Protein backbone atom coordinates (compact mmCIF):
# COMPACT_ATOMS: atom_id res chain seq x y z
CA UNK A 1 0.00 0.00 0.00
CA UNK A 2 1.26 3.45 -0.85
CA UNK A 3 1.97 5.70 2.12
CA UNK A 4 0.76 9.26 2.20
CA UNK A 5 3.84 10.75 3.85
CA UNK A 6 6.69 12.01 1.59
CA UNK A 7 9.32 9.33 1.07
CA UNK A 8 12.13 11.01 3.04
CA UNK A 9 9.86 11.38 6.10
CA UNK A 10 9.63 7.66 6.66
CA UNK A 11 11.85 6.50 9.52
CA UNK A 12 13.32 3.70 7.39
CA UNK A 13 14.29 6.12 4.64
CA UNK A 14 15.90 8.52 7.11
CA UNK A 15 17.82 5.61 8.60
CA UNK A 16 18.91 4.43 5.17
CA UNK A 17 19.98 7.94 4.14
CA UNK A 18 22.03 8.22 7.36
CA UNK A 19 23.72 4.90 6.81
CA UNK A 20 24.38 5.78 3.18
CA UNK A 21 26.03 9.01 4.29
CA UNK A 22 28.17 7.12 6.77
CA UNK A 23 29.26 4.71 4.10
CA UNK A 24 30.02 7.52 1.67
CA UNK A 25 31.99 9.36 4.34
CA UNK A 26 34.10 6.18 4.59
CA UNK A 27 34.79 6.81 0.88
CA UNK A 28 34.28 3.13 0.08
CA UNK A 29 38.04 2.72 0.29
CA UNK A 30 38.04 -1.07 0.36
CA UNK A 31 36.17 -3.75 -1.60
CA UNK A 32 34.48 -4.81 1.66
CA UNK A 33 33.11 -1.28 2.19
CA UNK A 34 31.69 -1.30 -1.32
CA UNK A 35 30.12 -4.68 -0.57
CA UNK A 36 28.61 -3.30 2.65
CA UNK A 37 26.93 -0.57 0.62
CA UNK A 38 25.68 -3.19 -1.82
CA UNK A 39 24.23 -5.24 1.01
CA UNK A 40 22.52 -2.24 2.55
CA UNK A 41 20.91 -1.24 -0.74
CA UNK A 42 19.91 -4.82 -1.55
CA UNK A 43 18.23 -5.29 1.82
CA UNK A 44 16.27 -2.10 1.31
CA UNK A 45 15.40 -3.01 -2.28
CA UNK A 46 14.05 -6.38 -1.19
CA UNK A 47 12.12 -4.77 1.66
CA UNK A 48 10.24 -2.23 -0.45
CA UNK A 49 10.90 -3.11 -4.11
CA UNK A 50 13.29 -1.34 -6.46
CA UNK A 51 10.54 0.88 -7.85
CA UNK A 52 9.87 2.31 -4.36
CA UNK A 53 13.42 3.41 -3.57
CA UNK A 54 12.94 7.09 -2.74
CA UNK A 55 14.50 9.78 -4.91
CA UNK A 56 16.86 11.12 -2.20
CA UNK A 57 18.34 7.63 -1.84
CA UNK A 58 18.63 7.22 -5.61
CA UNK A 59 20.26 10.66 -5.93
CA UNK A 60 22.76 9.74 -3.22
CA UNK A 61 23.53 6.46 -4.96
CA UNK A 62 23.88 8.18 -8.34
CA UNK A 63 26.35 10.57 -6.76
CA UNK A 64 28.27 7.65 -5.25
CA UNK A 65 28.23 5.84 -8.61
CA UNK A 66 29.68 8.88 -10.40
CA UNK A 67 32.39 9.51 -7.84
CA UNK A 68 33.50 5.90 -7.53
CA UNK A 69 33.19 4.64 -11.09
CA UNK A 70 36.20 2.68 -12.21
CA UNK A 71 37.38 1.74 -8.72
CA UNK A 72 35.31 -1.36 -8.04
CA UNK A 73 33.88 -3.40 -10.92
CA UNK A 74 31.31 -5.12 -8.72
CA UNK A 75 30.00 -1.87 -7.27
CA UNK A 76 29.82 -0.26 -10.72
CA UNK A 77 27.77 -3.14 -12.13
CA UNK A 78 25.57 -3.28 -9.05
CA UNK A 79 24.77 0.44 -9.07
CA UNK A 80 24.13 0.40 -12.82
CA UNK A 81 21.37 -2.13 -12.12
CA UNK A 82 19.90 -0.32 -9.13
CA UNK A 83 19.96 3.06 -10.86
CA UNK A 84 18.72 1.88 -14.25
CA UNK A 85 15.17 3.23 -13.93
CA UNK A 86 16.43 6.43 -12.34
CA UNK A 87 18.69 6.94 -15.36
CA UNK A 88 15.99 5.89 -17.82
CA UNK A 89 18.00 2.84 -18.85
CA UNK A 90 15.90 0.04 -17.46
CA UNK A 91 16.27 -2.99 -19.72
CA UNK A 92 16.66 -6.74 -19.49
CA UNK A 93 20.35 -6.61 -18.56
CA UNK A 94 19.77 -4.12 -15.76
CA UNK A 95 16.64 -5.81 -14.45
CA UNK A 96 18.54 -9.10 -14.19
CA UNK A 97 21.83 -7.49 -13.06
CA UNK A 98 23.55 -9.39 -15.88
CA UNK A 99 26.77 -7.28 -15.82
CA UNK A 100 27.16 -8.23 -12.14
CA UNK A 101 26.79 -11.91 -13.03
CA UNK A 102 29.42 -11.38 -15.72
CA UNK A 103 31.78 -9.95 -13.11
CA UNK A 104 31.23 -13.10 -11.07
CA UNK A 105 32.13 -15.28 -14.05
CA UNK A 106 35.19 -13.18 -14.78
CA UNK A 107 36.38 -13.47 -11.20
CA UNK A 108 35.82 -17.19 -10.66
CA UNK A 109 36.50 -20.44 -12.45
CA UNK A 110 32.75 -20.99 -12.90
CA UNK A 111 31.44 -21.81 -16.36
CA UNK A 112 28.06 -20.31 -17.36
CA UNK A 113 26.64 -23.83 -16.95
CA UNK A 114 27.88 -24.20 -13.40
CA UNK A 115 26.63 -20.74 -12.52
CA UNK A 116 23.17 -21.59 -13.89
CA UNK A 117 23.04 -24.52 -11.44
CA UNK A 118 24.16 -22.29 -8.60
CA UNK A 119 21.28 -19.91 -9.35
CA UNK A 120 18.73 -22.72 -9.39
CA UNK A 121 20.12 -24.03 -6.10
CA UNK A 122 19.52 -20.54 -4.77
CA UNK A 123 15.85 -20.80 -5.82
CA UNK A 124 15.55 -23.97 -3.72
CA UNK A 125 17.19 -22.21 -0.76
CA UNK A 126 15.00 -19.16 -1.16
CA UNK A 127 11.81 -21.20 -1.15
CA UNK A 128 12.91 -23.12 1.94
CA UNK A 129 13.77 -19.85 3.72
CA UNK A 130 10.16 -18.68 3.22
CA UNK A 131 8.08 -21.79 3.83
CA UNK A 132 4.77 -19.95 4.32
CA UNK A 133 5.02 -17.71 1.27
CA UNK A 134 3.42 -20.10 -1.21
CA UNK A 135 0.86 -22.89 -0.78
CA UNK A 136 2.73 -26.12 0.06
CA UNK A 137 1.72 -28.02 -3.10
CA UNK A 138 2.81 -25.17 -5.37
CA UNK A 139 6.03 -24.74 -3.43
CA UNK A 140 6.83 -28.44 -3.76
CA UNK A 141 6.22 -28.22 -7.49
CA UNK A 142 8.45 -25.18 -7.82
CA UNK A 143 11.25 -26.81 -5.87
CA UNK A 144 10.84 -30.02 -7.88
CA UNK A 145 11.25 -28.14 -11.17
CA UNK A 146 14.33 -26.34 -9.87
CA UNK A 147 15.77 -29.69 -8.70
CA UNK A 148 15.09 -31.23 -12.11
CA UNK A 149 17.19 -28.49 -13.68
CA UNK A 150 19.91 -29.12 -11.11
CA UNK A 151 19.79 -32.84 -11.88
CA UNK A 152 20.83 -32.13 -15.48
CA UNK A 153 24.09 -30.37 -14.52
CA UNK A 154 27.11 -32.37 -13.45
CA UNK A 155 28.24 -30.90 -10.17
CA UNK A 156 29.32 -31.62 -6.62
CA UNK A 157 27.28 -30.61 -3.52
CA UNK A 158 29.82 -27.87 -2.82
CA UNK A 159 28.83 -26.28 -6.14
CA UNK A 160 25.39 -25.42 -4.77
CA UNK A 161 26.55 -22.63 -2.51
CA UNK A 162 28.36 -19.49 -3.65
CA UNK A 163 32.12 -19.49 -3.08
CA UNK A 164 33.23 -17.67 0.06
CA UNK A 165 34.95 -14.94 -1.87
CA UNK A 166 34.15 -11.35 -2.65
CA UNK A 167 32.60 -12.47 -5.98
CA UNK A 168 30.49 -15.04 -4.13
CA UNK A 169 29.27 -12.36 -1.72
CA UNK A 170 28.29 -10.08 -4.60
CA UNK A 171 26.47 -12.95 -6.27
CA UNK A 172 24.05 -12.91 -3.34
CA UNK A 173 23.17 -9.35 -4.37
CA UNK A 174 22.16 -10.14 -7.95
CA UNK A 175 18.43 -10.41 -7.19
CA UNK A 176 17.10 -6.86 -7.12
CA UNK A 177 13.32 -7.18 -7.36
CA UNK A 178 11.17 -4.32 -8.53
CA UNK A 179 8.40 -5.44 -6.15
CA UNK A 180 7.88 -7.16 -2.82
CA UNK A 181 6.21 -10.17 -4.45
CA UNK A 182 7.74 -13.41 -3.21
CA UNK A 183 7.46 -14.95 -6.70
CA UNK A 184 9.63 -12.31 -8.33
CA UNK A 185 12.77 -13.76 -6.74
CA UNK A 186 12.59 -17.11 -8.50
CA UNK A 187 11.41 -15.43 -11.72
CA UNK A 188 14.59 -13.32 -11.80
CA UNK A 189 16.75 -16.38 -11.12
CA UNK A 190 14.97 -18.32 -13.89
CA UNK A 191 15.59 -15.54 -16.42
CA UNK A 192 19.22 -15.22 -15.34
CA UNK A 193 19.63 -18.98 -15.78
CA UNK A 194 18.04 -18.65 -19.22
CA UNK A 195 20.83 -16.25 -20.24
CA UNK A 196 23.44 -18.72 -19.06
CA UNK A 197 21.81 -21.69 -20.78
CA UNK A 198 21.90 -19.82 -24.08
CA UNK A 199 25.49 -18.73 -23.51
CA UNK A 200 26.38 -22.40 -23.01
CA UNK A 201 24.44 -23.35 -26.16
CA UNK A 202 26.20 -20.73 -28.27
CA UNK A 203 29.57 -22.14 -27.20
CA UNK A 204 28.49 -25.66 -28.20
CA UNK A 205 27.08 -24.50 -31.55
CA UNK A 206 30.23 -22.58 -32.42
CA UNK A 207 32.42 -25.57 -31.53
CA UNK A 208 30.18 -27.85 -33.60
CA UNK A 209 30.52 -25.45 -36.54
CA UNK A 210 34.32 -25.55 -36.22
CA UNK A 211 34.22 -29.36 -36.19
CA UNK A 212 32.10 -29.44 -39.36
CA UNK A 213 34.57 -27.06 -41.04
CA UNK A 214 37.44 -29.35 -39.95
CA UNK A 215 35.62 -32.33 -41.51
CA UNK A 216 35.06 -34.07 -38.16
CA UNK A 217 31.35 -34.96 -38.37
CA UNK A 218 31.41 -37.36 -35.40
CA UNK A 219 32.73 -34.68 -33.06
CA UNK A 220 30.22 -32.18 -34.44
CA UNK A 221 27.36 -34.65 -33.95
CA UNK A 222 28.39 -35.28 -30.33
CA UNK A 223 28.41 -31.53 -29.65
CA UNK A 224 24.98 -31.08 -31.20
CA UNK A 225 23.56 -33.95 -29.16
CA UNK A 226 24.92 -32.32 -26.07
CA UNK A 227 23.36 -29.02 -27.19
CA UNK A 228 19.96 -30.74 -27.55
CA UNK A 229 20.22 -32.02 -23.97
CA UNK A 230 21.32 -28.61 -22.65
CA UNK A 231 18.39 -27.14 -24.55
CA UNK A 232 16.01 -29.21 -22.44
CA UNK A 233 17.07 -27.01 -19.52
CA UNK A 234 15.51 -24.03 -21.28
CA UNK A 235 12.23 -25.97 -21.34
CA UNK A 236 12.59 -26.84 -17.67
CA UNK A 237 12.82 -23.13 -16.93
CA UNK A 238 9.37 -22.66 -18.47
CA UNK A 239 7.97 -25.40 -16.26
CA UNK A 240 9.51 -23.63 -13.31
CA UNK A 241 8.10 -20.25 -14.33
CA UNK A 242 4.70 -21.89 -14.87
CA UNK A 243 4.52 -22.18 -11.05
CA UNK A 244 4.31 -18.40 -10.82
CA UNK A 245 1.03 -17.10 -9.51
CA UNK A 246 -0.55 -14.91 -12.22
CA UNK A 247 -1.59 -12.32 -9.62
CA UNK A 248 2.01 -11.97 -8.46
CA UNK A 249 3.18 -11.66 -12.06
CA UNK A 250 0.66 -8.93 -12.81
CA UNK A 251 1.61 -7.13 -9.67
CA UNK A 252 5.31 -6.84 -10.47
CA UNK A 253 5.13 -6.49 -14.26
CA UNK A 254 3.71 -3.00 -13.72
CA UNK A 255 7.29 -2.07 -12.86
CA UNK A 256 9.21 -4.06 -15.48
CA UNK A 257 8.03 -2.09 -18.51
CA UNK A 258 10.95 -1.68 -20.91
CA UNK A 259 12.78 -4.85 -19.80
CA UNK A 260 12.13 -7.95 -21.88
CA UNK A 261 13.91 -11.15 -22.87
CA UNK A 262 13.59 -9.85 -26.43
CA UNK A 263 16.71 -7.82 -25.47
CA UNK A 264 18.60 -10.98 -24.53
CA UNK A 265 21.96 -10.89 -26.31
CA UNK A 266 22.65 -14.47 -25.28
CA UNK A 267 19.53 -15.75 -27.02
CA UNK A 268 20.18 -13.74 -30.20
CA UNK A 269 23.80 -14.93 -30.34
CA UNK A 270 22.50 -18.48 -30.17
CA UNK A 271 20.24 -17.73 -33.13
CA UNK A 272 23.20 -16.41 -35.13
CA UNK A 273 25.34 -19.40 -34.16
CA UNK A 274 22.67 -21.70 -35.60
CA UNK A 275 21.88 -20.01 -38.89
CA UNK A 276 21.10 -16.86 -40.81
CA UNK A 277 17.94 -15.09 -39.66
CA UNK A 278 15.60 -13.75 -42.27
CA UNK A 279 16.49 -10.12 -43.17
CA UNK A 280 12.92 -9.21 -42.18
CA UNK A 281 13.56 -10.57 -38.67
CA UNK A 282 16.95 -8.85 -38.48
CA UNK A 283 15.24 -5.56 -39.33
CA UNK A 284 12.32 -6.10 -36.96
CA UNK A 285 11.69 -5.40 -33.29
CA UNK A 286 13.24 -8.82 -32.58
CA UNK A 287 16.75 -7.44 -33.17
CA UNK A 288 16.10 -3.75 -32.51
CA UNK A 289 17.03 -4.14 -28.84
CA UNK A 290 20.32 -5.93 -29.52
CA UNK A 291 22.23 -3.67 -31.94
CA UNK A 292 25.62 -5.13 -31.01
CA UNK A 293 24.51 -8.66 -31.89
CA UNK A 294 22.73 -7.50 -35.01
CA UNK A 295 26.00 -5.94 -36.19
CA UNK A 296 27.67 -9.36 -35.80
CA UNK A 297 25.14 -11.05 -38.09
CA UNK A 298 27.07 -10.58 -41.34
CA UNK A 299 30.44 -11.64 -39.99
CA UNK A 300 29.69 -14.85 -38.16
CA UNK A 301 30.02 -18.35 -39.43
CA UNK A 302 27.11 -20.54 -38.41
CA UNK A 303 26.19 -24.18 -38.26
CA UNK A 304 23.59 -24.13 -41.04
CA UNK A 305 26.08 -22.57 -43.47
CA UNK A 306 28.82 -25.03 -42.50
CA UNK A 307 26.40 -27.94 -43.06
CA UNK A 308 25.56 -26.64 -46.54
CA UNK A 309 29.23 -26.15 -47.44
CA UNK A 310 30.49 -29.47 -46.02
CA UNK A 311 30.06 -33.08 -47.15
CA UNK A 312 26.62 -34.53 -46.29
CA UNK A 313 26.30 -36.54 -43.09
CA UNK A 314 22.89 -37.99 -42.26
CA UNK A 315 23.67 -38.37 -38.57
CA UNK A 316 24.85 -34.82 -38.34
CA UNK A 317 21.80 -33.51 -40.19
CA UNK A 318 19.56 -35.51 -37.86
CA UNK A 319 21.26 -34.02 -34.78
CA UNK A 320 20.74 -30.50 -36.18
CA UNK A 321 17.09 -31.34 -36.94
CA UNK A 322 16.60 -32.56 -33.33
CA UNK A 323 17.86 -29.27 -32.01
CA UNK A 324 15.53 -27.39 -34.36
CA UNK A 325 12.59 -29.42 -33.08
CA UNK A 326 13.54 -28.84 -29.46
CA UNK A 327 13.54 -25.12 -30.22
CA UNK A 328 10.14 -25.35 -31.90
CA UNK A 329 8.69 -27.14 -28.86
CA UNK A 330 10.28 -24.54 -26.60
CA UNK A 331 8.60 -21.71 -28.50
CA UNK A 332 5.24 -23.48 -28.32
CA UNK A 333 5.57 -23.80 -24.52
CA UNK A 334 6.60 -20.15 -24.26
CA UNK A 335 3.59 -19.12 -26.30
CA UNK A 336 1.17 -21.11 -24.06
CA UNK A 337 2.79 -19.79 -20.89
CA UNK A 338 2.59 -16.21 -22.14
CA UNK A 339 -1.02 -16.68 -23.29
CA UNK A 340 -1.93 -17.91 -19.80
CA UNK A 341 -0.06 -15.21 -17.93
CA UNK A 342 -0.43 -12.27 -20.27
CA UNK A 343 -3.69 -12.75 -22.16
CA UNK A 344 -4.24 -9.75 -24.43
CA UNK A 345 -1.69 -7.49 -22.76
CA UNK A 346 1.28 -6.17 -24.72
CA UNK A 347 4.78 -7.43 -23.96
CA UNK A 348 7.11 -5.59 -21.62
CA UNK A 349 9.41 -5.28 -24.66
CA UNK A 350 6.69 -3.26 -26.42
CA UNK A 351 5.65 -5.95 -28.89
CA UNK A 352 2.00 -6.96 -29.35
CA UNK A 353 2.72 -9.73 -26.82
CA UNK A 354 1.20 -13.14 -27.51
CA UNK A 355 0.56 -12.41 -31.26
CA UNK A 356 4.28 -11.64 -31.59
CA UNK A 357 5.17 -15.00 -30.05
CA UNK A 358 2.61 -16.79 -32.25
CA UNK A 359 4.19 -15.33 -35.41
CA UNK A 360 7.66 -16.13 -34.12
CA UNK A 361 6.78 -19.84 -34.02
CA UNK A 362 7.12 -19.84 -37.82
CA UNK A 363 10.77 -18.85 -37.59
CA UNK A 364 13.43 -21.57 -38.07
CA UNK A 365 17.01 -21.63 -36.78
CA UNK A 366 18.95 -23.83 -39.19
CA UNK A 367 18.53 -21.86 -42.38
CA UNK A 368 20.89 -20.13 -44.77
CA UNK A 369 19.94 -17.10 -46.83
CA UNK A 370 20.89 -16.04 -50.28
CA UNK A 371 24.01 -13.93 -49.62
CA UNK A 372 23.25 -11.65 -52.57
CA UNK A 373 19.95 -10.67 -50.95
Ligand code: HEM
Pocket residue numbers: 190191194234237238241249259260261262263264267286334337338339341342346347348349350351352353354356357360
Ligand atom coordinates in the same frame (compact mmCIF):
# COMPACT_ATOMS: atom_id res chain seq x y z
C1 HEM B 1 5.34 -15.10 -17.38
C2 HEM B 1 6.22 -15.56 -18.18
C3 HEM B 1 6.53 -14.98 -19.54
C4 HEM B 1 5.79 -14.17 -20.36
C5 HEM B 1 4.41 -13.62 -20.11
C6 HEM B 1 6.59 -13.89 -21.53
C7 HEM B 1 6.20 -13.10 -22.58
C8 HEM B 1 7.00 -12.72 -23.63
C9 HEM B 1 6.64 -11.77 -24.66
C10 HEM B 1 5.31 -11.08 -24.77
C11 HEM B 1 7.70 -11.65 -25.49
C12 HEM B 1 7.79 -10.76 -26.73
C13 HEM B 1 8.66 -9.58 -26.46
C14 HEM B 1 8.03 -8.54 -25.56
O1 HEM B 1 7.19 -7.75 -26.00
O2 HEM B 1 8.40 -8.52 -24.38
C15 HEM B 1 8.74 -12.51 -24.99
C16 HEM B 1 9.96 -12.67 -25.58
C17 HEM B 1 10.89 -13.57 -25.15
N1 HEM B 1 10.83 -14.36 -24.03
FE1 HEM B 1 9.29 -14.49 -22.75
N2 HEM B 1 7.78 -14.55 -21.42
C18 HEM B 1 7.78 -15.21 -20.22
C19 HEM B 1 8.79 -15.99 -19.71
C20 HEM B 1 9.95 -16.25 -20.35
C21 HEM B 1 10.97 -17.13 -19.86
C22 HEM B 1 10.92 -17.87 -18.53
C23 HEM B 1 11.95 -17.14 -20.79
C24 HEM B 1 13.21 -17.92 -20.79
C25 HEM B 1 13.38 -19.06 -20.15
C26 HEM B 1 11.57 -16.26 -21.87
C27 HEM B 1 12.31 -16.00 -22.97
C28 HEM B 1 11.96 -15.11 -23.97
C29 HEM B 1 12.82 -14.81 -25.12
C30 HEM B 1 14.18 -15.39 -25.43
C31 HEM B 1 12.13 -13.84 -25.86
C32 HEM B 1 12.59 -13.20 -27.15
C33 HEM B 1 11.99 -13.89 -28.36
C34 HEM B 1 12.49 -13.26 -29.63
O3 HEM B 1 13.66 -12.93 -29.68
O4 HEM B 1 11.76 -13.11 -30.62
N3 HEM B 1 10.34 -15.75 -21.57
N4 HEM B 1 8.28 -13.15 -23.87
